[in-house]
Amino acid sequence: MTDARGFENRVAFVTGAGNGIGREMARDVVRQGGKVAIADVDLAAAETAAAELGDAAMAVLCDVADEQSVQTAVDAAAERLGGIDVLVNNAGLHLMKWNVPVTSVTAEQWHQILGVNVVGVVNCARSARPYLARGKGPAILNLSSIAGYLSNTVYGITKLGVRGLTVALAEEFAPDGIRVNAVAPGAIGSDNAIDELSGQLRVLIDDMQLIHRMGRMADIVRPPPPPPPPPPPLLAAASGRSAAGQAAGGPAPGRTRGRTRGRAPVMRGCHAARLSRPGSR
């Protein structure tokens, strides 16, 4: 999510982090020196995920669709971990049950998915706001989806809603210096997605994505950085650059570095909403 050790002395509250993408994000926060609350309606999954991360992580029961459950979880996390600096609204219902025509589910089912995927984002943002406002580099990251651009299924409509909420929350929270952004991944190989989408994945990837391969966790959550290379033989310290006459690990002075071709992320795009005031935290 940020540079190495970018989470030092910071706390993230990640919803739906008992599994899949959220769990990988929680791992990344700890890899970067931060602490994380793994908030999930599936407490057993949250506890397993937290146990892997040791003291830097805590599991907390949280049903994002339930205002009181969210408030209790957010307060507990802030008290135990010393505040909340980043909220990741990752919890979501998706997979085949919800990738269906909009008139094919009942009103009750509509309320269920809207409660989690849309209202859940609002519940978490509202409860976390006072902590974020006092936080370090406060930010909210929402998980939309490529489906939010296609918007032709029940699920897609909810992820379109997340796009709208991202802009709305960015405006509302800007006075507190809280940045609000969203990512819109294509098909990402979380265990649940692979299990349930197996029959549909080829269609999703070949017909709907711009980049025709399954996304990996590392496309949206950085892999651990490689170990630093050994120092070049002529350089013993940073000031050795002038002693050796060339930049350590880079091209000689005066030459521009060639453009490196990075791995293309499997995303339709990132839609960044308005940022906080320039110069704010």
Ligand SMILES: NC(=O)c1ccc[n+]([C@@H]2O[C@H](COP(=O)([O-])OP(=O)(O)OC[C@H]3O[C@@H](n4cnc5c(N)ncnc54)[C@H](O)[C@@H]3O)[C@@H](O)[C@H]2O)c1
């Ligand atoms: N995997 C993909 O291909 C993909 C692509 C685009 C966007 N997304 C989005 O990314 C997010 C995570 O996807 P994933 O594949 O890791 O999902 P997943 O099914 O592996 O994990 C979702 C987690 O959310 C939790 N959850 C469900 N309802 C909850 C609730 N009411 N309160 C709290 N937690 C709840 C589940 O227990 C689970 O741990 C979702 O919002 C999804 O829509 C996924």
